[in-house]
Amino acid sequence: MGISKEFQFIIILLMLPTTFFVTSFPADFPLAKPNCIAQSQCGNISIPYPFGTTQDCNYQHPNFWVTCNQTFNPPKLFMQDTTIEITNISPDGQLKLLQYIAHDCYNQDGTRNTSNGPFIRLPLYMTVNNTANKFTIVGCDTYGFINGRRQNGNYATGCITTCDGVGDLKQGSCTGVGCCQTSIPEDVWEVDVTMGSYNNNSYVWAFNKCNYAFLVEESAFTFSPENFTNLRNGKELPMVVDWAVGNKTCEEARAINSTYACKGPNSTCYEPTNGYSYRCRCKDGYQGNPYLYEGCKDIDECKDSKLNNCTENEYCTNTVAGFYCTCHKGYKKEGQGGCVRGESLAYGSLAAGLALGVIVILLVICLIYLELKRRSSNKEKKKNFLQNGGTILQEKLKQIERNTSRLIYSLTELQKATNNFHVNMIIGQGGFGTVYKGFIENKIVAIKQSKEVSSNQVDQFVNEIVVLSQINHKNVVKLLGCCLEGQVPLLVYEFISNGTLYEHLHCKQPKTTNDDFLNWDRRLNIALETAGVLSYLHTDAFTTIIHRDVKSSNILLDNNFTAKVSDFGASKLVPLDQPHLTITVQGTFGYLDPEYMETSQLTEKSDVYSFGAVLVELLTGMRVVSRNRPEEEKNFVMFFVSKLRGKRLFDVLDDGIVCEENKEQLIQVANLAQVCLNRKGKDRPTMKQVAMELGGLKRDRKHPANEHNYKSQEMDLYCLDDGSNSNDGYGNSTSTGYDTSRGHIILPMNDAR
Numbered sequence: 074m075g076i077s078k079e080f081q082f083i084i085i086l087l088m089l090p091t092t093f094f095v096t097s098f099p100a101d102f103p104l105a106k107p108n109c110i111a112q113s114q115c116g117n118i119s120i121p122y123p124f125g126t127t128q129d130c131n132y133q134h135p136n137f138w139v140t141c142n143q144t145f146n147p148p149k150l151f152m153q154d155t156t157i158e159i160t161n162i163s164p165d166g167q168l169k170l171l172q173y174i175a176h177d178c179y180n181q182d183g184t185r186n187t188s189n190g191p192f193i194r195l196p197l198y199m200t201v202n203n204t205a206n207k208f209t210i211v212g213c214d215t216y217g218f219i220n221g222r223r224q225n226g227n228y229a230t231g232c233i234t235t236c237d238g239v240g241d242l243k244q245g246s247c248t249g250v251g252c253c254q255t256s257i258p259e260d261v262w263e264v265d266v267t268m269g270s271y272n273n274n275s276y277v278w279a280f281n282k283c284n285y286a287f288l289v290e291e292s293a294f295t296f297s298p299e300n301f302t303n304l305r306n307g308k309e310l311p312m313v314v315d316w317a318v319g320n321k322t323c324e325e326a327r328a329i330n331s332t333y334a335c336k337g338p339n340s341t342c343y344e345p346t347n348g349y350s351y352r353c354r355c356k357d358g359y360q361g362n363p364y365l366y367e368g369c370k371d372i373d374e375c376k377d378s379k380l381n382n383c384t385e386n387e388y389c390t391n392t393v394a395g396f397y398c399t400c401h402k403g404y405k406k407e408g409q410g411g412c413v414r415g416e417s418l419a420y421g422s423l424a425a426g427l428a429l430g431v432i433v434i435l436l437v438i439c440l441i442y443l444e445l446k447r448r449s450s451n452k453e454k455k456k457n458f459l460q461n462g463g464t465i466l467q468e469k470l471k472q473i474e475r476n477t478s479r480l481i482y483s484l485t486e487l488q489k490a491t492n493n494f495h496v497n498m499i500i501g502q503g504g505f506g507t508v509y510k511g512f513i514e515n516k517i518v519a520i521k522q523s524k525e526v527s528s529n530q531v532d533q534f535v536n537e538i539v540v541l542s543q544i545n546h547k548n549v550v551k552l553l554g555c556c557l558e559g560q561v562p563l564l565v566y567e568f569i570s571n572g573t574l575y576e577h578l579h580c581k582q583p584k585t586t587n588d589d590f591l592n593w594d595r596r597l598n599i600a601l602e603t604a605g606v607l608s609y610l611h612t613d614a615f616t617t618i619i620h621r622d623v624k625s626s627n628i629l630l631d632n633n634f635t636a637k638v639s640d641f642g643a644s645k646l647v648p649l650d651q652p653h654l655t656i657t658v659q660g661t662f663g664y665l666d667p668e669y670m671e672t673s674q675l676t677e678k679s680d681v682y683s684f685g686a687v688l689v690e691l692l693t694g695m696r697v698v699s700r701n702r703p704e705e706e707k708n709f710v711m712f713f714v715s716k717l718r719g720k721r722l723f724d725v726l727d728d729g730i731v732c733e734e735n736k737e738q739l740i741q742v743a744n745l746a747q748v749c750l751n752r753k754g755k756d757r758p759t760m761k762q763v764a765m766e767l768g769g770l771k772r773d774r775k776h777p778a779n780e781h782n783y784k785s786q787e788m789d790l791y792c793l794d795d796g797s798n799s800n801d802g803y804g805n806s807t808s809t810g811y812d813t814s815r816g817h818i819i820l821p822m823n824d825a826r
């Protein structure tokens with residue numbers, strides 16, 4: 074201290090505390106363009122359009138460019154790329170800046186240390202608010218000027234303050250003793266501050282070493298003697314700046330739609346000063362950002378008692394851009410002064426009104442309850458639909474370009490069709506679920522209610538529906554659609570009228586009427602059709618499909634005894650690159666391939682085995698498994714094979730089908746069943762081969778002349794391995810079997826015909 078220095082000038086700056094701003098911008102009103110919400114905040118400072126940090130979604134004009142410096146904590150907002158800090162932007166047309174205080178300090182020897190006070194130049198259409206801000210100087214031996222540019226000219230003004238001692242200073246008084254303030258002109262956009270001392274502060278140096286000057290929001294600064302020492306370098310004070318848009322009057326601006334800043338029907342234009350610019354504001358009763366198309370929102374005056382003048386006896390009703398007050402029940406409007414209790418309302422009618430009110434309330438509660446119930450049931454349905462894979466299904470079905478609406482039934486539709494799943498409508502019950510009969514659009518359908526499908530099976534389930542919906546084979550029960558809204562999936566099939574093969578074989582009185590009886594022709598036909606379906610599934614469908622549950626109760630018959638294979642619930646799709654699937658063993662005991670049971674390796678040959686069992690059933694009319702039989706016959710398939718080997722086939726054949734003409738055929742089919750029932754899958758024929766063979770037999774039935782010829786070729790085929798050419802039908806081919814690995818087997822159809 075105490076060294077003399079030169080005097081110089083100082084400049085000043087700006088300011089501001091956020092707390093002083095009126096919160097004119099509730100958070101639930103739009104601030105920025107819809108896609109720019111993320112950039113409309115800098116720390117907790119809102120950046121309403123037209124201000125913005127990026128050009129594309131924000132600033133409407135470079136004037137409104139602001140930068141947010143995230144290296145500060147909290148982040149700070151700056152005007153353009155300057156160091157002028159912004160602490161608040163209001164869409165009402167004001168913003169607050171912070172600027173440094175200029176200082177001019179002296180040492181005891183009169184030498185000077187001064188700061189280079191900032192020089193402020195505001196962007197176009199921004200001006201220092203001349204009523205809210207004051208140019209202020211603090212010191213006891215000092216003077217200061219503020220000068221710069223306003224509109225198209227220059228301006229300058231200033232004040233002087235001196236005092237003799239600390240005692241002269243008065244708290245809160247800034248009137249020329251230790252502190253002076255002066256107003257500035259309107260429309261100032263450039264500010265430069267100059268300071269000086271008359272006596273190098275030498276007479277007051279003891280208590281006043283530094284003088285200060287600043288342009289400050291008047292309400293943000295109250296003079297105190299302590300400010301001689303506590304207004305330090307680096308301190309910043311707030312300043313209010315007005316902003317406007319464009320350099321036009323409202324009228325001129327409105328004429329050019331494309332640049333007119335007041336967007337939307339609820340925004341309007343006004344001219345804030347005499348200057349050449351305009352601003353937008355929301356129309357009365359609206360609030361928000363008038364610079365955005367849907368920025369102005371209706372104010373709910375009723376939410377805030379300060380916004381409406383309804384009295385305590387009145388209801389407030391919000392309206393577009395306004396509100397109105399109505400008297401409470403029992404009160405009457407009286408002149409200007411609100412509502413007073415009205416005598417006109419008689420006691421009786423009050424009671425009646427009360428009663429009516431109670432009824433109305435009960436009614437409303439009732440309706441609400443019903444509605445909630447309806448919704449929750451819809452929700453439940455939707456949830457089930459999703460859980461049952463409805464979405465995946467719809468997607469898949471879209472892929473295969475199906476009309477999804479036809480394939481997917483609603484639960485309500487099926488409930489209606491089955492009389493709400495009435496027991497009387499049950500036509501079958503099995504391992505995979507319950508089957509109901511139903512009527513949809515005057516057509517009879519079969520509706521299968523699946524057993525619970527666990528969520529990890531959903532995909533598989535859906536796949537199966539999709540597969541079935543693509544299979545178009547006359548001997549496969551047609552899947553008409555499904556319903557996934559119930560707790561378990563429901564499948565809708567065409568209705569097959571004549572029951573299952575199982576019923577016909579085992580549940581009917583044998584040899585009833587001829588019409589109803591499964592004679593050999595019918596059985597052969599059923600065998601052939603079933604083999605055809607399996608062959609199609611294995612080789613001709615878009616991917617290999619293994620049925621996995623071939624049995625007589627899954628073969629339905631129509632009135633012409635045409636076979637319809639059903640129940641694809643357990644079916645598996647075999648990916649092309651994966652001919653052997655290792656999966657949980659599933660199927661029906663008695664029909665289940667023993668090799669598959671042992672190894673869990675699923676191949677098409679498992680279906681061949683099951684089909685063999687069905688052939689045995691067709692030939693013998695016996696159930697494949699029955700507890701009511703002697704021990705050795707329990708597994709009837711094994712029993713059948715042993716009989717065949719023991720050349721005792723005719724002991725076990727169904728009496729009703731044996732006659733002289735078809736003996737040969739029965740033997741051939743029995744042999745075919747036997748190879749199908751080979752223990753090793755690779756020793757069994759493919760379904761295609763089986764189907765061809767049965768096809769040949771059927772043709773022979775029609776042309777008995779060919780029978781002998783065909784038979785001997787056939788026998789050759791099955792006796793390849795041991796060379797035995799026996800034609801008695803009891804060939805011992807099973808010991809070595811039918812080995813497809815040996816190469817092509819030539820079937821009669823392939824070459825001879």
Ligand SMILES: *[C@@H]1O[C@H](CO)[C@@H](O)[C@H](O)[C@H]1NC(C)=O
Pocket residue numbers: 077078079080183184185271272273275
């Ligand atoms: C103030 O100080 C300057 C140099 O530091 C000197 O030239 C000037 O005479 C001084 N003025 C007074 C009134 O002391």
Ligand SMILES: *[C@@H]1O[C@H](CO)[C@@H](O)[C@H](O)[C@H]1NC(C)=O
Pocket residue numbers: 091116117147
């Ligand atoms: C702004 O953020 C800072 C720090 O995150 C916090 O202290 C201050 O209270 C916030 N101001 C407002 C107005 O929310």
Ligand SMILES: *[C@@H]1O[C@H](CO)[C@@H](O)[C@H](O)[C@H]1NC(C)=O
Pocket residue numbers: 140142143144145
């Ligand atoms: C942010 O502020 C820091 C410190 O003042 C400065 O170094 C940096 O360059 C600024 N960043 C930007 C992007 O302006």
Ligand SMILES: *[C@@H]1O[C@H](CO)[C@@H](O)[C@H](O)[C@H]1NC(C)=O
Pocket residue numbers: 078185186187306
């Ligand atoms: C002026 O003041 C600053 C900080 O108050 C100080 O760093 C600087 O050394 C001073 N300069 C002179 C010439 O006293």
Ligand SMILES: *[C@@H]1O[C@H](CO)[C@@H](O)[C@H](O)[C@H]1NC(C)=O
Pocket residue numbers: 202203204205313315345346
């Ligand atoms: C200056 O600020 C006051 C108070 O906020 C406001 O009423 C006035 O309209 C402003 N002046 C201009 C020119 O915007």
Ligand SMILES: *[C@@H]1O[C@H](CO)[C@@H](O)[C@H](O)[C@H]1NC(C)=O
Pocket residue numbers: 294295296297299300303304308310
């Ligand atoms: C002025 O001094 C008073 C009293 O110490 C203080 O509260 C106030 O913040 C000071 N003003 C400024 C702008 O620092």
Ligand SMILES: *[C@@H]1O[C@H](CO)[C@@H](O)[C@H](O)[C@H]1NC(C)=O
Pocket residue numbers: 320349
């Ligand atoms: C308004 O500003 C534009 C460009 O900023 C300028 O070309 C035009 O002359 C100005 N008009 C008036 C009336 O100041």
Ligand SMILES: *[C@@H]1O[C@H](CO)[C@@H](O)[C@H](O)[C@H]1NC(C)=O
Pocket residue numbers: 328329330
């Ligand atoms: C501006 O828009 C209004 C309505 O949107 C239209 O009636 C008027 O013709 C437009 N004026 C110009 C100059 O495009």
Ligand SMILES: *[C@@H]1O[C@H](CO)[C@@H](O)[C@H](O)[C@H]1NC(C)=O
Pocket residue numbers: 337338339366367368369370371393394
């Ligand atoms: C303007 O206000 C009306 C009435 O409240 C409202 O229906 C309309 O959507 C508002 N228009 C826009 C663009 O916000």
Ligand SMILES: *[C@@H]1O[C@H](CO)[C@@H](O)[C@H](O)[C@H]1NC(C)=O
Pocket residue numbers: 382409410411
């Ligand atoms: C309430 O304000 C409306 C205008 O907003 C005025 O017309 C009405 O007379 C006022 N009512 C009372 C009771 O002050």
